[in-house]
Amino acid sequence: MPESGQVVPFRKAVLGLNGGPTDDLVVHLGCQLAKLGNAELVAVHVIEVDWRHELSEEMTSADEAASAVLDRAEGIAERYKVKLTSDLLQARDVAAALVDEAIELDVEAIIIGLPYRTRFGGDFALGPTVPYVFQNAPCQVIVVREQLPSSGERRSPVEAVPSKGRFGFR
Amino acid sequence: MKPWLHGRKPGDRRVRVERPHAEYFRYSEPGTLVAREAASAPRTSTGRALEKVRHALLGRRLSIHEDINERLSKVKALAIFSSDPISSSAYATEEILRVLVLAGASALFLSLPIAIAVALLLAVVSFSYRQIVYAYPSGGGDYAVARRNLPAIGSLVVAGALLLDYVMTVAVSTASAAEQVISAVPSLASAQLGIGVFAIILITLGNMRGLRESGNIFAIPTYLFVGSAMLMIAIGVWRIVVNGEGAPPPTPLPGQPAVSEMVGVLLLIRAFASGSVALTGTEAIANGVPAFKPPESHNAAKTLTAVAVILAILFVGITVVANAFGVVPIIDPVHKTVISQVAAIAYGQDSIGFYLFQTFTALILFLAANTSYNAFPRLAAILARDGYMPRQFSFRGDRLAFNSGIVVLSVVAIALFVGFGGETHALIPLYSVGVFVAFTIGQSGMIVHWLREKPDGWQKGLAINLLGCTLTGIVAVVVLIAKAPTSLLVALIIPALVLLMMFINRQYRASARHLAVRPDYVVPPPRREERVIVPIPGINRAVIHAINVGRSIAPDIRAVLISDEPAEAAALRERWERQLPDVPLVIVESPYRALVGPMLSYLYVLDETWPDDREAPITFVVIPEYVARSWWERLLYNQSANRLRRALIGRPHTVVVNVPYRREEEDEEDATPAAP
Numbered sequence: 001m002p003e004s005g006q007v008v009p010f011r012k013a014v015l016g017l018n019g020g021p022t023d024d025l026v027v028h029l030g031c032q033l034a035k036l037g038n039a040e041l042v043a044v045h046v047i048e049v050d051w052r053h054e055l056s057e058e059m060t061s062a063d064e065a066a067s068a069v070l071d072r073a074e075g076i077a078e079r080y081k082v083k084l085t086s087d088l089l090q091a092r093d094v095a096a097a098l099v100d101e102a103i104e105l106d107v108e109a110i111i112i113g114l115p116y117r118t119r120f121g122g123d124f125a126l127g128p129t130v131p132y133v134f135q136n137a138p139c140q141v142i143v144v145r146e147q148l149p150s151s152g153e154r155r156s157p158v159e160a161v162p163s164k165g166r167f168g169f170r
Numbered sequence: 171m172k173p174w175l176h177g178r179k180p181g182d183r184r185v186r187v188e189r190p191h192a193e194y195f196r197y198s199e200p201g202t203l204v205a206r207e208a209a210s211a212p213r214t215s216t217g218r219a220l221e222k223v224r225h226a227l228l229g230r231r232l233s234i235h236e237d238i239n240e241r242l243s244k245v246k247a248l249a250i251f252s253s254d255p256i257s258s259s260a261y262a263t264e265e266i267l268r269v270l271v272l273a274g275a276s277a278l279f280l281s282l283p284i285a286i287a288v289a290l291l292l293a294v295v296s297f298s299y300r301q302i303v304y305a306y307p308s309g310g311g312d313y314a315v316a317r318r319n320l321p322a323i324g325s326l327v328v329a330g331a332l333l334l335d336y337v338m339t340v341a342v343s344t345a346s347a348a349e350q351v352i353s354a355v356p357s358l359a360s361a362q363l364g365i366g367v368f369a370i371i372l373i374t375l376g377n378m379r380g381l382r383e384s385g386n387i388f389a390i391p392t393y394l395f396v397g398s399a400m401l402m403i404a405i406g407v408w409r410i411v412v413n414g415e416g417a418p419p420p421t422p423l424p425g426q427p428a429v430s431e432m433v434g435v436l437l438l439i440r441a442f443a444s445g446s447v448a449l450t451g452t453e454a455i456a457n458g459v460p461a462f463k464p465p466e467s468h469n470a471a472k473t474l475t476a477v478a479v480i481l482a483i484l485f486v487g488i489t490v491v492a493n494a495f496g497v498v499p500i501i502d503p504v505h506k507t508v509i510s511q512v513a514a515i516a517y518g519q520d521s522i523g524f525y526l527f528q529t530f531t532a533l534i535l536f537l538a539a540n541t542s543y544n545a546f547p548r549l550a551a552i553l554a555r556d557g558y559m560p561r562q563f564s565f566r567g568d569r570l571a572f573n574s575g576i577v578v579l580s581v582v583a584i585a586l587f588v589g590f591g592g593e594t595h596a597l598i599p600l601y602s603v604g605v606f607v608a609f610t611i612g613q614s615g616m617i618v619h620w621l622r623e624k625p626d627g628w629q630k631g632l633a634i635n636l637l638g639c640t641l642t643g644i645v646a647v648v649v650l651i652a653k654a655p656t657s658l659l660v661a662l663i664i665p666a667l668v669l670l671m672m673f674i675n676r677q678y679r680a681s682a683r684h685l686a687v688r689p690d691y692v693v694p695p696p697r698r699e700e701r702v703i704v705p706i707p708g709i710n711r712a713v714i715h716a717i718n719v720g721r722s723i724a725p726d727i728r729a730v731l732i733s734d735e736p737a738e739a740a741a742l743r744e745r746w747e748r749q750l751p752d753v754p755l756v757i758v759e760s761p762y763r764a765l766v767g768p769m770l771s772y773l774y775v776l777d778e779t780w781p782d783d784r785e786a787p788i789t790f791v792v793i794p795e796y797v798a799r800s801w802w803e804r805l806l807y808n809q810s811a812n813r814l815r816r817a818l819i820g821r822p823h824t825v826v827v828n829v830p831y832r833r834e835e836e837d838e839e840d841a842t843p844a845a846p
Contacts, residue, residue: 046184064201067197072198074196075198086189086192087186088189089185089187090185092181092182097177100175101184103178
């Protein structure tokens with residue numbers, strides 16, 4: 001039970017995981033918030049399938065890595081003793097699948113991570129997923145941006161914006 | 171088929187990917203699976219029923235991630251580590267008096283100087299262990315010191331002595347606790363053995379559930395006992411000093427020799443040896459230094475000193491009061507312990523204070539027994555890892571406890587407790603010797619440590635450990651002789667344990683040598699020929715299943731029928747050649763009706779007839795088995811197969827393959843229609 005006067009942020013939330021460095025941040029934050037109100041979490045990872053493949057095609061090579069993403073989240077949630085189920089999806093568009101899943105599961109929040117990425121020229125790049133979720137999710141959206149890398153560690157623009165693949169958020 | 175899910179827009183479809191592994195495994199990284207709790211769950215109905223019983227008794231399985239490594243404050247550590255040494259004050263005075271009483275009432279006054287002598291020995295031992303605490307902050311106590319500094323035999327002697335010490339701690343503490351219960355409620359005298367055994371079983375189950383010593387529940391009884399015992403001594407001393415109560419010392423008659431002359435030196439030595447049981451458990455803190463909050467060594471050393479001071483005050487205090495009031499152990503009609511009599515003097519017989527004190531005493535004694543359940547399995551696990559004990563001692567159970575060590579400790583402790591009639595006094599001689607042997611070897615290890623390492627101030631440490639080693643060595647010999655013949659058992663048990671550990675180690679080293687693969691060896695593809703033998707009882711689906719498996723192993727396959735009915739065998743051959751024409755059948759007639767012997771002989775003959783210029787082949791014996799679905803079916807089937815398998819295990823160049831045939835496979839075996 002939450003302490004008196006404490007705001008319970010949600011009773012059920014989707015954690016959008018992309019297999020990147022922000023996943024741990026998302027899961028830890030989700031678990032900490034979930035613990036406040038004994039809330040339930042659903043970790044969602046979407047394998048993006050491009051148009052050259054059938055949507056329902058077996059993506060065996062991606063499945064194991066995708067499972068590892070969700071399994072890692074489950075492991076963290078177990079340590080927090082928070083109930084977390086996981087969903088592995090295949091879709092054409094990650095952001096749409098994430099929002100549609102959140103609607104179907106009737107969750108009160110979506111928590112997603114945002115890597116610190118820059119375009120050529122050095123401007124901060126938000127990417128397409130976060131704006132879509134902001135615009136279309138009917139529930140509250142919590143975005144966790146990764147810590148700003150120190151100047152020495154800052155990634156080159158080429159590294160920072162991964163090419164559009166069929167696995168993970170763009 | 172993956173279920174299709176529709177999104178809000180026509181193009182936003184998605185499919186949910188099934189993850190069949192998710193129930194049982196978790197990927198820690200691609201290619202590495204971690205088993206979940208469900209993976210260990212039993213799959214048969216009997217297994218599930220047993221699992222429910224196990225769950226009710228021992229609790230749910232714990233993951234290794236749930237292991238608790240709590241750091242202890244000095245206050246908590248004192249309570250947790252001191253229950254063993256401090257609880258010995260409950261019976262140490264009595265042990266002295268039991269010897270002195272043999273020389274008559276006038277000799278009882280010698281209990282006080284003997285207690286003071288034991289307290290001085292305690293001071294020396296405590297100072298010696300402070301050196302270990304500082305020198306070996308990683309813990310491990312005497313075994314770690316001996317292993318680091320002495321030849322293997324030295325550490326094994328310490329290990330043997332400590333294992334015995336831990337078993338005796340359980341037996342002696344439980345016996346004494348049961349005696350305290352009887353002293354308070356004499357009507358329970360007939361149930362003394364039952365109380366002790368029940369307590370040991372309860373402690374065993376608690377520890378197999380993964381009971382933690384670090385819980386507050388363990389700290390409370392220790393402080394309650396220490397507090398109430400201090401109060402008892404204070405009341406006793408007040409009544410002696412202020413009220414002038416107590417029995418006056420008997421004055422010797424004119425011409426009568428002095429008490430010490432009457433008693434005799436041997437009896438004095440025996441009394442001292444008996445009282446030295448007060449020192450048992452002093453080493454506990456040195457074993458558990460890493461459990462302390464930082465600075466670990468400093469806090470452990472302070473706690474050790476505090477424990478020694480408390481123990482000395484309690485021991486000498488109880489002896490002073492018992493001495494002043496002329497308390498002697500009462501055996502008949504019911505055992506009344508010395509400490510219970512002192513409590514009756516201080517708090518009043520049958521008062522609430524008396525019963526509370528007896529309860530606290532029994533509790534701290536049970537708690538002392540419990541400390542061994544932490545130490546024994548851990549030491550056994552360390553020895554198992556070092557290759558001196560069977561490896562199963564290092565495996566942790568469902569609740570992260572070293573179950574094999576816990577069970578062995580309990581069984582041996584119960585056997586000793588019952589075997590010695592649940593009598594503390596009878597068990598003590600076995601207890602002290604092992605403890606002092608461990609003390610002595612631990613101290614000698616420290617002497618080597620100082621001489622080898624020579625850190626700053628090593629001379630002081632060397633002097634302390636030299637004194638400790640000398641004194642504890644002398645006491646070990648004194649206890650061994652003074653407590654003979656029972657104590658001599660230790661002189662047999664410890665060497666026997668050492669020999670056993672050496673034997674186990676030799677076995678493990680030999681097997682490791684045989685199994686070792688050179689790191690630079692690149693394994694070539696198999697080059698030896700293979701042949702398959704399928705022992706058959708006739709033609710049935712299980713046999714055909716086994717034949718098919720055999721065919722997949724090697725083309726050189728033959729079925730062998732051992733038969734004592736030539737006519738039946740001939741009929742089978744006719745049918746076999748018709749139904750399985752490509753698999754040769756060998757019939758071995760067995761007029762003496764044996765099954766296993768002729769089969770082994772047939773394999774031997776096969777080996778003998780193999781050409782000498784070719785390397786011996788690998789013989790796969792493929793045994794068809796009908797899978798029983800319940801326990802009673804297991805009695806009905808596969809008995810011959812089991813006998814054959816047992817006989818073949820260990821046979822050179824032979825691999826035994828069991829091919830189970832399940833009833834469920836009937837539907838799948840389209841190629842082998844059932845007989846009409």
